Amino acid sequence: MSDTLLKVRDLKIGATVYPPGEKPRDIEIVHGVSFDLAPGKVLGLIGESGAGKSTIGLASMAYGRGGVKITGGEVWVNGRDILKSKLGDIRRLRGGEVTYVSQSAAASFNPAKKIMDQVVEAAVEQKKFSRKEAEARARALFAKLGLPDPDNIGDRYPHQVSGGQLQRCMTALALCPEPDLVVFDEPTTALDVTTQIDVLMAIKEAIRDTGVAALYITHDLAVVAQVSDDIMVLKMGNTVEYGPVDQIINNPQEEYTQALVSVRSIEHEEKSPTEEPVLSVRNITARYKGTQFDVLHNVNVDLYPGQTLAVVGESGSGKSTLARVITGLLPPREGEIEFAGRVLSPDLKGRTREDLRELQMIYQMADVAMNPRQTVGTIIGRPLEFYFGLRGAEKRKRIIELLDEIELGEKFIDRYPAELSGGQKQRVCIARALAAKPKMIICDEVTSALDPLVADGILQLLLELQKIEDVAYLFITHDLATVRAISDNIAVMYQGKVQRYGGKSQVLSPPFDDYTDLLLNSVPEMRLGWLEEVIANRKMESAGN
């Protein structure tokens, strides 16, 4: 055995793209990446979407997803160049020497088979263990990963465990055949922050105890700082910086890495409440049609003109339901909503055009919030036409003004959504909301689907626009860093109730209730040793357990 387990040299990966109306052509998406990984070490691959990090991860199993082809370079695993191996040898490699943990465990498990069958499958298939040995090993791994009832959890089906538990089951699956290398592809990205901590800790301990080496792929530098020994920063298929974790976090050399480390540096002075709130949510209790379970219990919050109220909570806390009640999509069972001095009809149908105009919404997924068959000009122009009756040159002038406000400019007017990047799409959605000249905009997780640097730009734009247009935001998010950056008031929601409510400084300073404490402490911080500290100081179990 050499002292390097995985040796990647000058790896080049290409793909074929099919631009509409043009001939298909080959492009290179990874341009010569090299790194080494010693047994038992963890290398973090970090970068924004499109950086090629997942592609590199899969290449270490000699695999290219979709139309992706490995076009050059060498990948040595245990002293063999696997890119030159025959298919049979690669089959023994995958699931034997190298295993993989994907981002969405829910989409990766077969819903029709029991968890245990799937966890032991690779180990038995590779003849590493007998079925019995593999099951015993799986149970030991379940226990090590902190899953409840490790002896019997394997008899359940994937839908019978929570998302965080399933992600840990997948880690057990990957570790079961005693691999030398595990590729973790964004294993905690889809989880709530408090659950993320548990999974991270479980992964970290499992790596330490089994002595396996790992590639840890993520876009979140704070997360990777907790589990890695080395970090490689990637951008557009190139290595930006590669070094020990301590150096990357505390002393980054490259400008791009410095930007990643210092992201979320927006400062926002808290504004104090003015007399009249623009929106008052009073004693709202709501449930979905046909269910016997209240998703919101007696919610009371106020939003003041030109200010931002952040509604924070994890999935299932009822924060998006609150948005649906305010917009009239879900009439509440009890309570009322006062907006701009008048009581709104609980139902969308009963609202006047003026009500609708003054209350706009921006969605999490800009992709599906815009009609893919309409141009940017049509998308932004429609509210102008609909609410203000603008036509022709007048409308076009106003569309261009709005495009300038969102820093895109006139050349975007004839583009289709598919021709825009994620951040640009979200900007167009913001322009569409602004076009109605609203008093208030509901922002539902508007930055969650974006890369950190792009998200930062969007938040800055929103704050800028708030100053100019004097619009109020109801900002729904699970991300506390975002909340710190932009809010004036904060409502922390937990299981359909407002757990804590008040000005930003008040909500974010002690004494905390247990849930807020858990939530605040779960936000990954960009320093070494943070993870262990948090786990040691916890007062409350996370909701994932």
Add this chain to the structure above:
Amino acid sequence: MKNIPISALVGLFFTALYFLGAIFAPLLAPYGVGEIVGDVWEPSSADYLLGTDNIGRDLLSRMIYGGRTTIFIASAATVLSFTLGSVLGFFAAVMGGWVDQMLSRFVDLAMSIPTLIFALVVLSVAPVTIPMLIIVMGLLDSTRVYRLARAVAVDIEVMDFVEAARLRGEKTAWIIFREILPNALSPLIAEMGLRFIFAVLFVSTLSFLGLGVQPPEADWGGIVKENKEGIVYGIPAALIPAFAIATLAISVNLVADWVLNRTTSLKGGRG
């Protein structure tokens, strides 16, 4: 329009040929549709390229005029069924609730009766004219289109951009024609090709059974019926319309396939 695959080119060529033949039938046909020009079942010759039929009419002329009738009825019925079926399907998906229930259950009921028998019953009481044929075929076929349109629209209807249009206060007509229709077009167009072929087969079947286009008007199914006895004597006159129906079916499908591939590969880009 670059990079048209060879199969689509073949399909386009033959489809265009048939449609042009239908449009310019009076200019192309050497003889009149009911004109008796020769003996019974003459073999093909320089005068009668495809020979003559069971009472001595020129078969080529009857094929061209027959194609005109068949294609016209099938096209009109397809247009009717798509207009009706897709508008109602979208409407049901957008409104939901009892509107959707009523329409969908009614369509289920209509679909539970075999189409051919339904059509035969209706046409045996109603006057068999071309407009009547189009209406009956269009209405019966619209149930299939309704189901597809509703299924496609239900998926689109839950997208955020439709919700955004609702929150803006848009009317149902805007949501159907501006938000849903452009996004449902590609599966509908592919289905349209298929439905057109079914309509061709359907009208031919009806004519063959004597409840479709009435003599002396010609249509492909009718020509098969008139000449079917000839097969016993080795006369191929009945096979020619069958061949025409088959080639038209294949070429329209090749075109529909290509349209489907082209529009779906755009992944939500321009249509």
